[in-house]
Amino acid sequence: MSDFIIEMLQITKEFPGIKANDNITLQLKKGEVHALLGENGAGKSTLMSILFGLYQAEHGEIHKNGQKVLINNPNDANALNIGMVHQHFKLVEVFSVLENIILGVEPTKYSVLKRNEARQKIVQLSQQYKLSVEPDALIEDISVGMQQRVEILKMLYRDNEILIFDEPTAVLTPQEIKELMAIIRGLKAEGKSILFITHKLNEIMEVADRCTVLRKGQCIGTVDIDQTSVEELSRMMVGRPVQLIVDKADLIPGEIVLAVEHLTVASKLHKNNAVKDVSFNVRAGEIVCLAGIEGNGQSELIYALTGIEKPVSGRLTLKGHDLTKSSIRDRSKAGISHIPEDRHKFGLVLDYSLAENLVLQRYWEPRFHQNGLINREAVNQYADNLISKYDIRSGQGAQTIVRSMSGGNQQKAIVAREIDKNPELLIAIQPTRGLDIGAIEYIHTQLVAQRDSGKGVLLVSLELDEVMNVSDRILVIYEGNIVGEFDPKETTVEQLGLYMAGARRNDVKGGQV
Amino acid sequence: MKINLKQAWHTLKNKPGFESFLASAAAIGIGLIFGFLLLVIFKAEKSVYGLSQILVVGFSSAAKFSKVLYQAAPLIMTGLSVGFAFKTGLFNIGASGQYMLGMFMALYSGIVWQFPWYAALIMAMLGGAIWGAMPGLFKAYFNVNEVITSIMFNWIGLFAVNVLLANIPMVLADYYGASNPDRTANMSAANKAAIIPKWGLDTLFDSTYMNISIFMAIILAVIIYFVLNRTTFGYELKACGFNRNASIYAGINAKRNIVLSMVIAGSLAGFGGGLYYLSGTAQYTIEKLLATMGFNGIPVALLATSNPIGIIFSALFISYIQVGGEAMQPEFAKEIVDIIISVIIYLSAFSLLLKGIIRKLIKQSATAGKEVAP
Numbered sequence: 001m002s003d004f005i006i007e008m009l010q011i012t013k014e015f016p017g018i019k020a021n022d023n024i025t026l027q028l029k030k031g032e033v034h035a036l037l038g039e040n041g042a043g044k045s046t047l048m049s050i051l052f053g054l055y056q057a058e059h060g061e062i063h064k065n066g067q068k069v070l071i072n073n074p075n076d077a078n079a080l081n082i083g084m085v086h087q088h089f090k091l092v093e094v095f096s097v098l099e100n101i102i103l104g105v106e107p108t109k110y111s112v113l114k115r116n117e118a119r120q121k122i123v124q125l126s127q128q129y130k131l132s133v134e135p136d137a138l139i140e141d142i143s144v145g146m147q148q149r150v151e152i153l154k155m156l157y158r159d160n161e162i163l164i165f166d167e168p169t170a171v172l173t174p175q176e177i178k179e180l181m182a183i184i185r186g187l188k189a190e191g192k193s194i195l196f197i198t199h200k201l202n203e204i205m206e207v208a209d210r211c212t213v214l215r216k217g218q219c220i221g222t223v224d225i226d227q228t229s230v231e232e233l234s235r236m237m238v239g240r241p242v243q244l245i246v247d248k249a250d251l252i253p254g255e256i257v258l259a260v261e262h263l264t265v266a267s268k269l270h271k272n273n274a275v276k277d278v279s280f281n282v283r284a285g286e287i288v289c290l291a292g293i294e295g296n297g298q299s300e301l302i303y304a305l306t307g308i309e310k311p312v313s314g315r316l317t318l319k320g321h322d323l324t325k326s327s328i329r330d331r332s333k334a335g336i337s338h339i340p341e342d343r344h345k346f347g348l349v350l351d352y353s354l355a356e357n358l359v360l361q362r363y364w365e366p367r368f369h370q371n372g373l374i375n376r377e378a379v380n381q382y383a384d385n386l387i388s389k390y391d392i393r394s395g396q397g398a399q400t401i402v403r404s405m406s407g408g409n410q411q412k413a414i415v416a417r418e419i420d421k422n423p424e425l426l427i428a429i430q431p432t433r434g435l436d437i438g439a440i441e442y443i444h445t446q447l448v449a450q451r452d453s454g455k456g457v458l459l460v461s462l463e464l465d466e467v468m469n470v471s472d473r474i475l476v477i478y479e480g481n482i483v484g485e486f487d488p489k490e491t492t493v494e495q496l497g498l499y500m501a502g503a504r505r506n507d508v509k510g511g512q513v
Numbered sequence: 514m515k516i517n518l519k520q521a522w523h524t525l526k527n528k529p530g531f532e533s534f535l536a537s538a539a540a541i542g543i544g545l546i547f548g549f550l551l552l553v554i555f556k557a558e559k560s561v562y563g564l565s566q567i568l569v570v571g572f573s574s575a576a577k578f579s580k581v582l583y584q585a586a587p588l589i590m591t592g593l594s595v596g597f598a599f600k601t602g603l604f605n606i607g608a609s610g611q612y613m614l615g616m617f618m619a620l621y622s623g624i625v626w627q628f629p630w631y632a633a634l635i636m637a638m639l640g641g642a643i644w645g646a647m648p649g650l651f652k653a654y655f656n657v658n659e660v661i662t663s664i665m666f667n668w669i670g671l672f673a674v675n676v677l678l679a680n681i682p683m684v685l686a687d688y689y690g691a692s693n694p695d696r697t698a699n700m701s702a703a704n705k706a707a708i709i710p711k712w713g714l715d716t717l718f719d720s721t722y723m724n725i726s727i728f729m730a731i732i733l734a735v736i737i738y739f740v741l742n743r744t745t746f747g748y749e750l751k752a753c754g755f756n757r758n759a760s761i762y763a764g765i766n767a768k769r770n771i772v773l774s775m776v777i778a779g780s781l782a783g784f785g786g787g788l789y790y791l792s793g794t795a796q797y798t799i800e801k802l803l804a805t806m807g808f809n810g811i812p813v814a815l816l817a818t819s820n821p822i823g824i825i826f827s828a829l830f831i832s833y834i835q836v837g838g839e840a841m842q843p844e845f846a847k848e849i850v851d852i853i854i855s856v857i858i859y860l861s862a863f864s865l866l867l868k869g870i871i872r873k874l875i876k877q878s879a880t881a882g883k884e885v886a887p
């Protein structure tokens with residue numbers, strides 16, 4: 001009898017133009033939390049998809065409890081008690097929580113659904129593992145954090161023993177991440193074996209027992225967490241030491257780039273306004289960070305700045321030009337770039353090629369067409385240039401369909417596109433979500449470079465480390481008001497936390513001018 | 514020689530469209546087999562004859578082939594209408610009504626205003642465009658699903674056209690001395706200049722059906738292909754189709770594009786109506802039936818996975834087996850061909866599944882090949 005509940009031995013998987021997994025061996029002990037770490041596109045999701053039966057490996061074997069098994073589809077995986085929470089959730093939006101959990105394994109009697117039995121089991125599981133959900137709420141109405149708990153319950157409901165989490169924390173707020181860590185520990189205590197993908201090294205240090213590192217499709221090694229450090233992990237992953245703190249010189253901010261005056265934006269969720277009479281500026285050569293807990297008006301504020309939504313009242317100007325009534329295209333032309341928070345919804349046309357996506361904000365410029373005829377050569381050349389400059393990795397270069405790219409590389413494509421427009425104002429919302437530390441380092445450097453070249457940067461981030469690390473000035477938003485303004489050098493994460501939670505406030509009107 | 518073939522196969526199977534092509538071919542094959550089984554059930558002793566009629570009649574004589582081309586031209590247009598809209602994320606089920614309006618405008622302008630054929634064809638496009646614009650406007654500004662409105666506009670179009678025609682004596686056949694008052698006039702009596710020219714093809718093919726409409730349809734298919742794939746306009750339209758939110762965020766005017774897309778789709782279907790009824794051989798009979806030519810645009814587009822060039826071939830194919838189906842009368846009902854077509858549509862709707870199977874087969878043949886090699 002082997003120690004390992006799951007062994008993936010010498011797995012190789014090729015996609016057109018790329019070896020996503022090259023002779024990888026991964027061994028999962030029973031009852032451990034095993035982290036999988038690697039750069040964007042290293043092949044982590046691919047490897048897990050093979051274990052879950054979504055892809056078939058060209059070479060290699062999978063063993064469960066020492067026995068060779070064949071996993072041709074997710075049903076096979078389920079029969080072997082393997083469950084997976086995907087990087088992008090797979091829930092039916094218009095179904096209730098309960099319906100989603102039992103989908104495909106509905107308990108029936110004379111083909112009538114035994115709803116009560118299902119409900120009892122779900123309630124019992126959610127108490128046992130502290131996964132609070134509302135069984136009758138519709139998926140589209142609940143928070144991302146609860147959606148994730150639904151995904152976890154789905155696995156538990158199927159009595160899965162081996163649980164795969166593909167970047168579960170990328171979409172969560174810091175508070176939700178804390179809760180998830182506790183849940184994972186609870187699952188481990190109940191004897192579940194867990195595979196956990198994340199880019200955040202502190203999460204690995206916190207919950208994992210061992211960690212396997214992949215780089216460019218190859219296995220670099222497996223280490224015990226007790227005997228390693230953040231530095232060593234990051235070196236294994238990137239192949240060089242990574243600088244986690246951003247270097248930036250002191251800079252005296254220049255003229256005002258963006259001025260927001262008394263901006264009020266309606267909410268789509270409730271009758272009150274989401275943004276209430278907010279005023280602030282962003283000046284040339286500074287990174288202003290908007291910090292706050294998700295759902296306090298950040299999204300609506302950004303929609304109003306970028307022109308996706310019309311404000312109720314107020315004014316906004318870019319370098320003195322009034323843009324309050326301008327179209328999205330005109331704002332973009334005037335010099336606003338925008339890295340959106342939901343890359344699949346707003347950032348990319350997933351069925352277009354990488355080249356087509358890289359020109360999405362500027363295909364209309366004269367250099368990319370002659371009288372409406374697309375100049376493919378120019379488009380491809382431009383794309384190739386960005387791909388090498390920003391190290392966007394994919395199977396078939398500029399011609400890769402973006403849907404097939406790894407999540408982190410999709411994000412890099414957006415960042416490249418928006419920064420390369422050389423905007424006066426860069427609005428970046430969670431720009432490093434889902435990125436590996438090497439890429440995060442790179443993007444932070446880019447944000448600072450924008451600032452140093454005299455541009456304004458407005459950063460929205462839920463991650464306080466990032467906020468403290470890159471910003472020059474921090475605005476805290478709470479319930480649609482700006483409740484505090486801080487210099488990162490003179491404040492602490494704890495203090496920011498108090499303001500973000502609404503425990504303290506000193507209303508800022510007009511901002512620091 | 515053998516090596517060359519192998520190489521050709523290798524490059525071919527890696528082409529993105531290849532799997533779609535095989536999937537459609539498989540759908541057609543299974544559809545025909547199913548049709549043959551039906552023939553066996555109905556009249557076993559004549560079944561082989563029936564199938565051979567379907568398969569060969571279209572090529573059996575120049576005249577029959579002219580008929581294939583004659584029907585294929587409007588089919589290409591309605592197929593393009595559905596396919597174009599689909600590429601931009603809209604399901605244009607209203608090609609039938611747009612086709613009717615195209616027909617009406619062509620006949621009206623050709624007969625009442627005595628327009629020459631090319632001007633009448635432009636009027637046909639205009640008629641279709643207006644009818645396509647309606648669902649587009651509803652979708653863009655009131656967020657009403659285009660499927661629902663275009664179905665409604667099919668019926669509105671049908672009855673509006675019927676009422677109009679019935680009340681304009683000049684466009685009807687009896688005005689010119691014929692005996693049937695429920696038909697539109699024979700063009701050669703009403704306005705010879707409105708008949709699409711034949712450029713001598715009719716004598717060459719020995720068929721009055723033969724004219725230049727097939728060439729016009731093919732040229733339009735090529736233009737649509739070009740617009741979709743090579744122009745910034747097509748880039749915008751397709752982007753809206755794939756992801757409306759991202760397009761809006763990129764500054765594309767999505768509302769305008771929805772309307773434009775439906776206007777173009779409608780004008781294509783309307784042009785098809787013009788092509789058919791300005792041929793000089795077709796006369797419209799006032800009936801309470803939606804034009805099947807419009808609905809057949811849907812299988813034509815599906816079979817070609819909405820690729821404009823593919824639509825040329827799928828329209829030719831559908832027209833071909835329809836001509837064959839007519840030729841198996843009276844032994845069999847020509848509706849058997851409709852059943853075959855429906856089976857093919859049904860299977861093309863499963864094209865994803867078929868593609869998956871085909872991909873597996875290709876892979877297996879590849880690994881089998883590897884194992885044989887040393």
Ligand SMILES: Nc1ncnc2c1ncn2[C@@H]1O[C@H](COP(=O)(O)OP(=O)(O)OP(=O)(O)O)[C@@H](O)[C@H]1O
Pocket residue numbers: 015016018020038039040041042043044045046047393394395404405406407408409434
């Ligand atoms: N379905 C697919 N078709 C073609 N290529 C693919 C497909 N899925 C993944 N790839 C490629 O395989 C490589 C590995 O991708 P994978 O999604 O496994 O990366 P990852 O390690 O999960 O990265 P990330 O951290 O960015 O999510 C990438 O280069 C990607 O472009």
Ligand SMILES: [Mg+2]
Pocket residue numbers: 044045046087166406407
């Ligand atoms: Mg991944």
